[in-house]
Amino acid sequence: MASLDASLAKPIAKEAPRRRALGVSGVFLPRLLAGLAIVLVWEASVRAFLPAYVAKPSTVLLAIPKTVVDAAFLAATADTLGAVAQGLGIAVVIGTLVGLVIGRSPTADRMLRHYVNGFYAVPMIVILPLLSLWFGYTSATRLATIVYAAIFSIVVNVSDGARAVPREYMEVARSFRAQRLRGLFEIVLPAATPYFLAGIRLAAGRALIGAVVAEFFTAIGGLGYFILFMSRTFRHDEAFVGVALLAAFGVGVDVFVAWCTRRFLPWYRRDERSA
Amino acid sequence: MDAIASPSVPDVKGASGAGVRIRVRGLAKRYGALEVFRSIDLDVGDCEILSIVGPSGCGKTTLLRCIDGLIPVDEGEIWVNGTRVTQPIAGMAMVFQHFGLFPWKTVYGNVAYGLKMAGASKAEIAERVPHFIAMVGLKGFENAYPYQISGGMQQRCGLARALAVEPSVLLMDEPFAAVDAQTREILQFELLRIWEQRPTTMLFVTHSIEEAVLMGDRVIVLKGRPSSIAETIVVDLPRPRTRETLREPRFAALREHVWSTLLSEARRAEFEVGGGL
Secondary structure (H helix, E strand, C coil), rough: CCCCCCHHHHHCCCHHHHCCCHHHHHHHHHHHHHHHHHHHHHHHHHHHHHHCCCCCCCHHHHHHHHHHHHHHHHHHHHHHHHHHHHHHHHHHHHHHHHHHHHHCCCCHHHHHHHHHHHHCCHHHHHHHHHHHHHHHHHHHHHHHHHHHHHHHHHHHCCCCCCCCCCCHHHHHHHHHHCCCCHHHHHHHHHHHHHHHHHHHHHHHHHHHHHHHHHHHHCCCCCCCHHHHHHHHHCHHHHHHHHHHHHHHHHHHHHHHHHHHHHHCCCCCCCCCCCC | CHHHCCCCCCCCCCCCCCCCCEEEEEEEECCCCCCEEEEEEEECCCCCEEEEECCCCCCHHHHHHHHHCCCCCCCEEEEEEEEECCCCCCEEECCCCCCCCCCCCCCHHHHHHHHCCCCCCHHHHHHHHHHHHHHHCCCCCCCCCCCCCHHHHHHHHHHHHHHHHHCCCCEEEEECCCCCHHHHHHHHHHHHHHHHCCCCCCEECCCCCCHHHHHCCEEEEEECEEEEEEEEECCCCHHHHHHHHHHHHHHHHHHHHHHHHHHHHHHHCCCCCCCCC
């Protein structure tokens, strides 16, 4: 039997307890206090200065029970989130492939870099009239807007990640005679996963904005249109329930990505010694 | 040189009995205007360990990477197992200075990597990986990630990954340079133990003279700018080599010999800053 390192005697540290050391009160309490403060300031200023029909937290809260069972609201929500999921899916697949190629091929980088950065900088709102000319006032326009809004953050992040893969990993892959394509998917992709997740985080937010903006423009229904319609008919409380849902989606994506990072990338940010 | 320099027909199985595993002829490498080394000739026999020492920046790691086929050479030829090396070939595996483990793979996944790339079946991997994990003393750590284990254990994992493809030629690139002194000593004797168990041809690059003498059947000293082989020292210490070997007078004499060769070179280099003629 082999003789072992002295350090072998030390058990592998389970890191979970340290992460939770702050505990519920340490994380949750400040969060709750900040939320309460925002709500109170909002409530007080509306009551003090504005007419009664302007939405305030108390009336929005009261509107939640009847809005969330409203068939129109549910259909609009399903419509929008479905489109966002679909568009995000397309953007993730295509964006990841394009990002990997740009990140690993200097030729592709030279060819595409400025275009990607250019399109990334163009606000989706100026593209929308063009898209609606091409696709009409249909859900295809919304889908195209979502893909456009989401794809470039993924391309930019994945290509950055693919470029940043340590040279040593690529040498190990070559030394063990990995084919180029396998190296791309088995070394570059996992090594770039943290960047990929950061890209998804940005892309999800932008996709949602894209969906809502498209719905504002084309009146094809969905949550954005619901919010617009409600506020134009002076049902601000209902409109704000829709807004709150959008905000919750943003938080949800963040929480989901953070959970994915912990669950699937236990090595991330703890690999300084092995890098 | 003599007839063996003939490039087209490498005399792989030497008439001497022991086959020549690695044959290097007239090797030169340049990075732009910087000439790293020139006219390197090497023959490494079957199951021989050849140590390569030299001062920092003498190009010993570059030489090893050339032999592995990772980087192209400017002049000369490399033959391994009768195959002209222009890119990494089967039957050869490298152990990297900074381990080169993939942080998203467990010990098991890292050790399996080379086998997977070589096209081994699932059953073959499941059979061989635990064997090599046990051989390097990592049993029980199969599911640990590299960040969870010490540097010494990480290099054990790197060694297991290389051994798992059952190479006939093992390239060691300063494998113990990145671990602390005690671990280094432990790993040196571990490697010797594993080698006794399963001898392979080994090229062992190090900047430690002691390590070079302890490991090698021969030690070559690289020197000069560009560097070339200054001296080849035959290490006539018996095997198996153990901690006892370190106390033998012959070991001390050999170490001194290599050291004086290196020292004269290091002195000369020191007063030659800016690259004299």
